[in-house]
Amino acid sequence: MDEQKTKREQSSLNVGKLVRWIAGILLLALIGWRIYQTAFIEGGYGPDTWMRFIIAGLVIGGMYSLIAIGYTLVYGILFMINFAHGEVMMLGAFGGYFMFELFAFIKAPTASDPNMNFLNAYPLLSVLISFIVGAVVSAVAGLLLERIAYRPLRKAPRLVPLISAIGASIFLQNAAQLLFGPQRRQYINPDILWRGTGWSIPVGDTTVLLTYTGTLSLVLSALLMIGLAYVVNKTKLGRSMRAVAENKQAAALMGIDVDDVIGKTFVISGVLAGSAGVMWGIHNGLFNHYVGFLPGIKAFTAAVMGGIGNIPGAMMGGMLLGLLESVGPAALGLDFQLKDVIAFTILVLVLIFRPSGLLGEALSEEKV
């Protein structure tokens, strides 16, 4: 049966496949030639610059991974793209921002400095609480999103929840703009975590700055991902999540409350996205209501790249996308404006040549 189908598909897709492969080979040749040129003939960048690109790529990649996991979890269970996930992250960034503002406002005079504020007196606690608040805001947003916009549509055709998600995304973005204003806001970090400060690592004859904020983001995203892996693989909730992803009806027959598990999945993806949002704020500083859009789409790219529905795939995809995006323009000798084009091109290429993603299994037709 399967063989027959593939045969039939092959005959009808011959033209497409041929075009696909010719385009692929040409593209690979072009990319190889460009990299050869920039790396060996022009030699424009030294090892320190490459190091800088790699660090930046890893930091942003960690955030992409966290958001991508949210897409993958939801897709794995509901087979829908949670288009509003980027906005969930944006709300988390706002939550963390308001916490920081509050801590900067609260006075906590110490013996040495009577003008000290809470943020600088207890930086670790402030950062921790801000992360928790950001995560909680996003989790609540995710939960409400599921209850209002997705749950009534569980049995509708697939296009319907996607449109609903697009609507929710537009709504959240504009609600944030109306509530908090369209201007860009800046995170006030504690002094010891100020952006642009960090350790200097000697590379060759110069040094490369490894910022504290970047390190914090990377370590925290790694910790969160380990935590997620634990939840999914070792706990009862994780087992029910996997069961629901496998087959909702069978899971319900085994006594799993499917609605509850789906709600909790949205909470988990919200927590991860909210943390990513606060990280974004702490590391990049500036943000506004529009901050969730591009990372959201890129994280989706990452999730697809790793094989959607596959959690390790999303982690790897996020890291890889972050790296490619930051190293790519330099390696190909392109303008840095074209960073986003690289991300989207990767998405298109992955989908054309390996639609199930790098780590994904081939999905059966039913799951399509």
Next chain:
Amino acid sequence: MRTSIKNGIRLGAIVGVVILFFHLTGFSVVASSMLGSLLANVDKGAAMEEIPALNLAVILALMGMIAGGSASKNKQNDKWSNSLVSGAVAGAFAGLLTGIFIFVIGFANFKEIDLRNYLPEIGPDVIDSLLFGGNAAAPYLYLALLTVSGITGAALSKGVIRADWRKKAQADSVQSFKTLTQKPGVQKLFGNKIAMYGFLALAALLLYFLPTQWGSYWNYIMGTVGIYILLGLGLNIIVGLSGQLVLGYVAFFAIGAYTFGLFTAPEPHAIGMNFWLAILFAILAAAATGVLLGLPILSLRGDYLAIVTLGFGEIIRILIKSDMLTDFTNGPSGLSDLTQPKWLGQTFNDVNFFHLIVIFVAIAIFIAGRLQYSRTGRAWLAISADQTVAKATGINTYKYKLLALALGAAFAGLGGALFASRNQFTGPEDHILMVSINVLCLVIVGGMGSIPGVVVGSFVLKGVPELLRDLESYRLLAFGALLVVMMVMRPEGLWPIGRPAMEAAYNQKHPKDSPPEGEVQS
């Protein structure tokens, strides 16, 4: 009784949060001033503190009545006492929430803490008007007003809307409408060709004369609606008929606009091509892009196709804007001074241009309608219903999907060229993702696969917002909310295609042919 209280608290919380949201986004004040022009107690453009407290109270009372009315619905035990308790609890809870909020902002205002840094809409004068003109008792007023209106709403809902006599009257009116449409005379009118041609002639006459009367502003708005109908018809072929979700439709729009622009703009190439020829090239270029894009990606699954096309749309926009192609596309500054159409040596004015758009829309509707009910259209529908089955019945799915994409792209190319020519300008910011989403939404709001639906959707999403200029800043917000509500309440669209109804009738007549009832695994 317990369910009544629970219901009350739930709806009170929802309505309370909505009122807070309205307050925080400044919508309450805008709505109060709009109500002012309705009640004629506020001059147009009056300052915020001149809005009487009455208007805000009316809006709050309406919200309270909505809360009370919806809370009072109790399916198991629809008694007067339960309804009133629910209404009172709902109103009181909403009043409590908003009262606390009002107390907080009033206190902050009193202490002269400026909240505008975080909540830009909450300035001192807004707070004053939200406090009914700086009234210190405002929190209690909120509580009292919302409780009373909650009870009123519940009473109205129980006594009028859900009353038995009204239910009966409603059923009667639905029945009489049904019998009216089924009367032979009315049926004949619907199916009658002469009546249809008469109607078309009337529409054509109106479309010919109205633009000369209603001025250039309305010509512009209605022209935009027309162009969106063109785009909607194209996307309707791709999404509505063949079932391929394409989110980067703006790419074809951009290709059309830029092909037209590059051929006719004095900068940067100075080709100076004729309008009609350039339009033709724009259509061809867009269709060719559709084919080229479709060849590798059309075998992808639904969601993936959506994202690939979304990525493609963004790539096109970023490339147009990039420094790399500035010499070719003029970069971020775009192309200006594009050619206007000429006919017999006369340049088109806005009325002519509107007529031109109407003609193109009419042609497009004709083509789309003929295609929809042809063999091709049925093949598309089969593909969108079930691709595997379609293939098994001998449809070359790949070919038909490619055809749909090329045709849809051609429509977008035409729309893009017209849009660019009318504005005499096209730039990268005309081709943002929002265009794709707008078009997709109008197709869906109108009803997927339905041509009248596209027309209705374009008017609703592009025309109506122009009428509500005061609410400009809330437009996108309402748009997003509308999409969600629409999907939850009426996913088939405003003017759904007739086919599912026909199928249902068939299944009723031949129960054995209908597929087994049961949950379809998504």
